[in-house]
Amino acid sequence: YQRRVRGESFLVWQVQPLPPKSALQFNFTRYSMGLNQINSAMTQYLPTSDSKLRPDMRALENGDLELAGREKTRLEERQRASRKSRESAKQEWVPQWFKVDSSPAFKRADADPHDVDWVYKGGYWEGKVKGDFGSTPSLW
Numbered sequence: 001y002q003r004r005v006r007g008e009s010f011l012v013w014q015v016q017p018l019p020p021k022s023a024l025q026f027n028f029t030r031y032s033m034g035l036n037q038i039n040s041a042m043t044q045y046l047p048t049s050d051s052k053l054r055p056d057m058r059a060l061e062n063g064d065l066e067l068a069g070r071e072k073t074r075l076e077e078r079q080r081a082s083r084k085s086r087e088s089a090k091q092e093w094v095p096q097w098f099k100v101d102s103s104p105a106f107k108r109a110d111a112d113p114h115d116v117d118w119v120y121k122g123g124y125w126e127g128k129v130k131g132d133f134g135s136t137p138s139l140w
């Protein structure tokens with residue numbers, strides 16, 4: 001990407017070559033591939049529900065498509081069982097860090113009346129600082 005300032009053109013940004021075997025990972029750049037990487041020092045600051053901990057995605061990123069498929073199926077079955085258990089106990093699912101806000105302050109005049117706005121209700125960043133997210137469910 002080049003930009004002109006006072007008639008002079010200079011390089012601002014240049015595409016870097018894709019890393020080896022990037023075709024196995026959706027032709028992601030090195031930066032994109034790193035977004036989901038974790039190390040042992042990070043895990044103490046992640047809730048058990050963090051998507052970086054998804055075994056199906058980790059297998060997919062590692063190029064193990066068979067394991068990724070099995071893990072995805074296992075997770076979906078686990079989610080269905082969890083929903084069925086909540087329904088039979090007449091428990092409603094309540095998001096841990098967000099709530100619906102139907103305040104008119106968040107609504108545009110042309111907004112669909114069925115659309116909802118989710119707002120942060122607190123807890124995540126405090127848990128991250130303490131390394132304690134309380135009763136976060138284990139999703140994986």
